[in-house]
Amino acid sequence: MNINTEKDGSGWFVKEISESPMSKNKGKNPIHQYEGKWWFWDECWSYREGPWTTKEDAERALSIYAQMLEEQTAKMSYANEAHKLKESEKSWKEKD
DSSP states (O other): OEEEEEEETTEEEEEEEEOOHHHHTTTSOOEEEETTEEEEEOTTSOSEEEEESSHHHHHHHHHHHHHHHHHHHHHHHHHHHHHHHHHHHHHHHHHO
């Protein structure tokens, strides 16, 4: 959900609430042709990645991009678990 706000003399107010680009594009193919070249939308559908000469090249690039995102997510999950473990150990030490 996108929430657009504006500020007037009395403060901030909500101007418009709209659907997220991700939700409205769910299930759509991010690969597309624009100005004779091939591109794909990023995971938020807000930035066009490319250009590539062929659709196959854009598909390969999207595959690499998706793999990179998966790896980053895995690293973040690992870091979050490590942080939780450290906090847990810290709280046990404080109880002793």
